[in-house]
Amino acid sequence: MEAYKNFSDVKDSTSSEEHPRVVLPALCHKFYGLGWMYGTGGALSIKCGDKLFTTPSGVNKDLVKGEDLFVTTVDGVDIVGPSPEKRLSKSTCTPLINAIYTKQKGVGAVYHLHNTGAVMVSMLSPGVEFRITHQKLIQGIKKSNSEKHFDYYDTLIVPIVENKSTEDEIVDSLLNAMRDYPETSAVIIRRHGMYVWGPTWQRAKGMAECYEYLFNVAVKMKQLGLDPEAIPVPPEGAYT
Amino acid sequence: MEAYKNFSDVKDSTSSEEHPRVVLPALCHKFYGLGWMYGTGGALSIKCGDKLFTTPSGVNKDLVKGEDLFVTTVDGVDIVGPSPEKRLSKSTCTPLINAIYTKQKGVGAVYHLHNTGAVMVSMLSPGVEFRITHQKLIQGIKKSNSEKHFDYYDTLIVPIVENKSTEDEIVDSLLNAMRDYPETSAVIIRRHGMYVWGPTWQRAKGMAECYEYLFNVAVKMKQLGLDPEAIPVPPEGAYT
Amino acid sequence: MEAYKNFSDVKDSTSSEEHPRVVLPALCHKFYGLGWMYGTGGALSIKCGDKLFTTPSGVNKDLVKGEDLFVTTVDGVDIVGPSPEKRLSKSTCTPLINAIYTKQKGVGAVYHLHNTGAVMVSMLSPGVEFRITHQKLIQGIKKSNSEKHFDYYDTLIVPIVENKSTEDEIVDSLLNAMRDYPETSAVIIRRHGMYVWGPTWQRAKGMAECYEYLFNVAVKMKQLGLDPEAIPVPPEGAYT
Amino acid sequence: MEAYKNFSDVKDSTSSEEHPRVVLPALCHKFYGLGWMYGTGGALSIKCGDKLFTTPSGVNKDLVKGEDLFVTTVDGVDIVGPSPEKRLSKSTCTPLINAIYTKQKGVGAVYHLHNTGAVMVSMLSPGVEFRITHQKLIQGIKKSNSEKHFDYYDTLIVPIVENKSTEDEIVDSLLNAMRDYPETSAVIIRRHGMYVWGPTWQRAKGMAECYEYLFNVAVKMKQLGLDPEAIPVPPEGAYT
Helix, strand or coil, X not given: CCCCCCCHHHCCCCCHHHCHHHHHHHHHXXXXXXXXXXXXXXXXXXXXXXXXXXXXXXXXXXHCCHHHCEEEECCCCEEECCCHHHCCEECCCHHHHHHHHHHCXXXXXXXXXXXXXXXXXXXXXXXXXXXXXXXXXXXXXXXXXXXXXXXXXXXXXXXXXXXXXXXXXXXXXXXXXXXXXXXXCEEEECCCEEEEEECCHHHHHHHHHHHHHHHHHHHHHHHCCCCCCCCCCCCCCCEC | CCCCCCCHHHCCCCCHHHCHHHHHHHHHHHHHHCCCCCCCCCEEEEEECCEEEEXXXXXXXXXXXXXXXXXXXXXXXXXXXXXXXXXXXXXXXXHHHHHHHHHCXXXXXXXXXXXXXXXXXHHHCCCCEEEEECCHHHHHCECCCCCCECCCCCEEEEEEECCCCCCHHHHHHHHHHHHHCCCCCEEEECCCEEEEEECXXXXXXXXXXXXHHHHHHHXXXXXXXXXXXXXXXXXXXXXX | CCCCCCCHHHCCCCCHHHCHXXXXXXXXHHHHHCCCCCCCCCEXXXXXXXXXXXXXXXXXXXXXXXXXXXXXXXXXXXXECCCHHHCCEECCCHHHHHHHHHHCCCCCEEEEECCHHHHHHHHHCCCCEEEEECCHHHHHCECCCCCCXXXXXXXXXXXXXXXXXXXXXXXXXXXXXXXXXXCCCEEEECCCEEEEEECCHHHHHHHHHHHXXXXXXXXXXXXXXXXXXXXXXXXCCCEC | CCCCCCCHHHCCCCCHHHCHHHHHHHHXXXXXXXXXXXXXXXXXXXXXXXXEEECEXXXXXXXXXXXXXXXXXXXXXXXXXXXXXXXXXXXXXHHHHHHHHHHCCCCCEEEEECCHHHHHHHHHCCCCEEEEECCHHHHHCECCCCCCECCCCCEEEEEXXXXXXXXXXXXXXXXXXXXXXXXXXXXEECCCXXXXXXXXXXXXXXXXXXXXXXXXXXXXXHHCCCCCCCCCCCCCCCEC
16 A cells, blocks of 8 residues: 555545545544544445545544545555554454445445444344334435335334454354345444445435434333334324 | 526525524534434425525435525425535425415424424324423413413423325324414424424524423423323422 | 613723623523523523623523623613614513522622423422432532532532522522522522522533532432432442 | 743644643543533543643633643652643642552553443442443453453453542542552542543543443443343344
8 A cells, every 4th residue: 555645636536525535524523423433433434436435443533534544446455545654554344344335236435333322222122133113214214225215104124233353253244134134224233333324425424313313212212111113003083 | 496596696685694594504503413303304494584495305404505495485486496406306394384384473484303302202192282381491482373472380282293204295284283273383293303483583493492392301201200291289398 | 771882891891701791602502502591591690890791581592692691780770781673681580690699698600591400300309409419519519608618428408499480480489598598509490490600600600510410410310219319338348 | 830931841742733732621622512521520631751731620621721731740740830820729630640640551641530421330330340241342441551452242340439528538449449450441439430541642532432431331221121241142043
């Protein structure tokens, strides 16, 4: 990998405000504010033309700068990296991120987040699936490999895979879960967080927000004795 | 609809700081921060003279810009829209927003929000009403079609209508709920969110905050075994 | 009351950064962010020399500007007000704020807040007192009319008075509670919020934060079956 | 201690953006936003070369400025202090902070925080230890006096010492807890908060976030009837 020198070599294809070197630090800051990227955890990746821009490993995500990103081809060939004196490493999530770009159609952004809602529902779901139905924000979730969205009346199912010590060890589980649930745009890692993806960084961001909202609503429902999977019956005299 | 060109044609009637093109993006950002506009959901609308300014559909609301708004007459005739190359669509909430402007007197702003408190109380209320009494913030709610506010001792009632897949399908329910509850300044959409309105964008904002505060207090009360509808009795020796 | 003209007549006694016209809007914004000033509720007041600066009534508190403040003498004589065309009114909390400045010694700031923690503990406390002991943040509370602070081992007692429709009707209750609890730096208004005061705006701010922290900890303790009033016993082998 | 005059005498060793006089106020602001530094509580300290930079006592931490810091040697000799007219005092946490720098190897930053999660788990843990296992963010915690991190499968143990009226009285307990738990990078003070440390300010910050995340997850687990110490068993058909 050649040393990263300046921004000019990557700044030509997009306007500056929408460039991954501007967007990714801003997203890191926003997701940190939502509590999804504490410690040095998580990783964000945006595909821009034939290049992948990805946040580095082991850095406080609220402190990531545009110059810290790793730029590779979709096949994993290094194009540009941060200055060597920064001693940054590629994200340990790289194999999982690449697996998602490779196996799913039309993905433009992949985020790995340590969102508490995903962790809580992974502990409250005894099996390998999180399920919820009859929530407006289900409609904010796009079916992967398709242009369709889930409907309000659908049961949204998110597969849950077991966590391991390293991200490498989760790759096969992620691949198997994506194979078994081809419509899902997210996979929960139990007691860890989630991977979520979408056709653009904006749509992946919106879906991340909807998934975490739905996880948190499900936790609150369980605290109050309500079942997120149950199909509700409108009351007598309902406005329908 | 003619293409949107620049701001000068709509900037004459108000000072820049109070203009809907400045206010609406700022409100979107504030409500996103409160967790009410995740995904691309929700819609905000301000009436300015005889023009309605409304946020577009399908855009992350924390990223909305002043130039993205749709400007129409109160009768729904297009005046100005965003640049066609942005490929933005009018909010799917437009028929509901217009119904509120048409049926309620003196409305200057309508907000559609995906606030979790509204969703939670809609699931905890078995019938078609949310009720709470003896809370100071009840007094922050204006009676619609009137200049009076609710009183501390009143029972605030907010009608709840059932959700459907599309906003279009909710129009009749909203109209019926507004007919049956002429004093309400908000309608809850079950498992979805709420519509709230007021005479100015500031007062509609204040009421949105009061409603969501009251919903959240009611949820906390139920978690702690308290009944939001019960009339409290002061203890012996109370300071009254 | 003469019309407010410019800042120069009140800017001489303090440096600009610490002036109430700078501090109060910043505090409003901070307290709004903490969820203590939703709707148009609450009021903040700072004493600067022989002048009281107080936020106006009926304005969204996150939108208050320095020019919106009312300036009076401690005896309630008007000195400067906002521009008449703004049609602002004095805070309805004025009689309570003045009662606190008059009855308590060395008060430099009074805040009236609609903090949820105060409302929740007022509903969970069957009598006229909130009580908590053995919490570090108790030591952040100064005894009113004294330079001493409460100790970790003390039981912090905050009197609770009943709410009424108007602030005017609460004045006597507030006076009686301050008479009966001369050491308290705050009074809870049931199902409403609290009044809190201190020798400077900074110390009143710190105490507001400590009180609300303690209220929230007490609510969480009750949710988990713990008693905020119980004196804890260190376990065997404790590090003491 | 000589009076503090200007920044030039301490600005030579690091770039301005990374200087403790820039970093510590920014950290105070960030931790205040997370609810860890209400009132005037808490203290942050960074080691820069052979100098310790520490926040002052009794100041609202969200209002701390770079010029307010106390600079000492590691042995406690005063180098630079804030302007005398500011009447600031050294942090009462100084003896505990110094004890950590002295007893632990390679510490570059020590933070004392009043985080609610630490307080809640200290009340829910009947003994002298907080324990949690099988959580991804456990891997964000470095073993003190070592370059290794805890593993996902490890049980993270954080010692809990009893609180006293003054920080001075806790020094021995802290020393004993550090002696008994040489791998811990944090000590919980019951009903008070925690001390946390790391080799750099960034890594100590990341660990503070991971600890508080884990405390909060443990509280939520207990609210939902789950045991943070139990070793989970993957369900049948798990993706492993």
